[in-house]
Amino acid sequence: MEYSLLQKKLWKIGGYKAFALKYCPILYNEIAGIGALFTFQLTIVFFSIIAFSSIFKIDWLIFGIPLGIINVLIFNFWSKFLLKFIHRYLNWVALILICLLKFIFSIIISLPFILFLFESQTLYQLLLIKGKINLGFWEQFTLKPYGLYLSWFSESEGTIILMFSLAIFTMVLFISIAPYFLILRGRKSVYQSILKIYEERFN
Numbered sequence: 001m002e003y004s005l006l007q008k009k010l011w012k013i014g015g016y017k018a019f020a021l022k023y024c025p026i027l028y029n030e031i032a033g034i035g036a037l038f039t040f041q042l043t044i045v046f047f048s049i050i051a052f053s054s055i056f057k058i059d060w061l062i063f064g065i066p067l068g069i070i071n072v073l074i075f076n077f078w079s080k081f082l083l084k085f086i087h088r089y090l091n092w093v094a095l096i097l098i099c100l101l102k103f104i105f106s107i108i109i110s111l112p113f114i115l116f117l118f119e120s121q122t123l124y125q126l127l128l129i130k131g132k133i134n135l136g137f138w139e140q141f142t143l144k145p146y147g148l149y150l151s152w153f154s155e156s157e158g159t160i161i162l163m164f165s166l167a168i169f170t171m172v173l174f175i176s177i178a179p180y181f182l183i184l185r186g187r188k189s190v191y192q193s194i195l196k197i198y199e200e201r202f203n
Contacts, residue, residue, distance in 0.1 A: 003018075003021075003022065003025075003028050006032075007028055007029075007031075007032045009035070010031070010032040010033075010034075010035025010036055010039070011031050011032060011035055012035070013035035013038050013039055014031055014032075014034040014035035014037075014038055014083070014179065014183075015080065015083030015084065015086070015087055015183075016031050016034075016035075016087075016191070017195065019198075020191055020194045020195045020198060021191055023190070023191075023194055024189070024190045024191045024194070026190075027186070027189060027190070027191055030182065030186070031186075031191075033182070034179045034182050034183065037175055037178055037179040037182075038079060038179055040175045041075070041079070041175055041176060042072050042075060042076055044109055044172060044175065045068070045071055045072055045075050045109060046068040046069070046071070046072050047068070047113075048109045048110075048112045048113060049064060049067050049068035049071055049112075050064045050065070050068055051112035051113050051115070051116040052064075052112040053067070054116055055112060055115050055116055055119065055140075055144065056137055056140055056141065057137075057140075086098075086180065086183060087183065090180065090183055090184050090187065091184070092184070095180055095181070095184055098177070098180050099177050099180075102173065102176040102177045102180075103173065105176060106169060106172045106173040106176050107169065109172055109176075110165075110168050110169045110171075110172040110173075111145065111148075113168050113172075114148060114164075114165045114168055114169075115144055115145070115148055117164065117168070118148060118151060118161050118164075118165075121148075121151040121154070121157070121161060122144055122147040122148050122151055123147070124151075125146075125147035125148075125150040125151050125154070126143055126144070126147045128150075129143070129146075129147070129150075130143070148161075148165070152165065
């Protein structure tokens with residue numbers, strides 16, 4: 001069974017070695033799916049920075065895009081560094097710790113999307129608090145999350161805002177933690193056996 005160049009790229013993103021995977025055709029799509037989830041994570045990080053730039057009135061073309069690219073590169077480097085250990089040492093205890101960290105990470109990443117989507121409702125809450133909506137950067141930075149929190153409990157549309165906020169957060173959280181469950185599930189796969197034999201013979 002042949003594999004495509006795209007599958008091979010996704011395997012690499014997921015931290016898998018193509019020379020061992022080529023003997024495991026049944027895993028081609030599953031491992032490519034893991035790589036795709038990591039690719040989605042990078043995409044979410046980039047557009048989260050763009051949304052952040054838009055919310056706080058930063059020029060997204062001059063600052064947002066370069067800052068997004070820098071964050072993607074940092075996140076990609078950290079993911080590759082972490083995956084070397086995860087593929088070898090991941091267990092249920094480590095997975096729980098990763099899920100806790102990803103939970104916090106998902107809140108941080110999803111917040112700009114939610115604030116962008118419900119900016120008018122958030123500004124209305126800030127208007128009620130401060131009596132104005134033309135706030136400085138640091139005032140916006142500290143007050144907009146609080147304004148979003150208040151909008152969740154507004155009488156008219158608070159429930160809808162809260163449900164959409166939870167949906168966005170849940171999607172980001174799922175994309176953030178799902179690859180690690182798939183990696184852990186594959187710890188006893190044929191791929192791992194082939195890789196172990198290779199390392200014992202050639203390392």
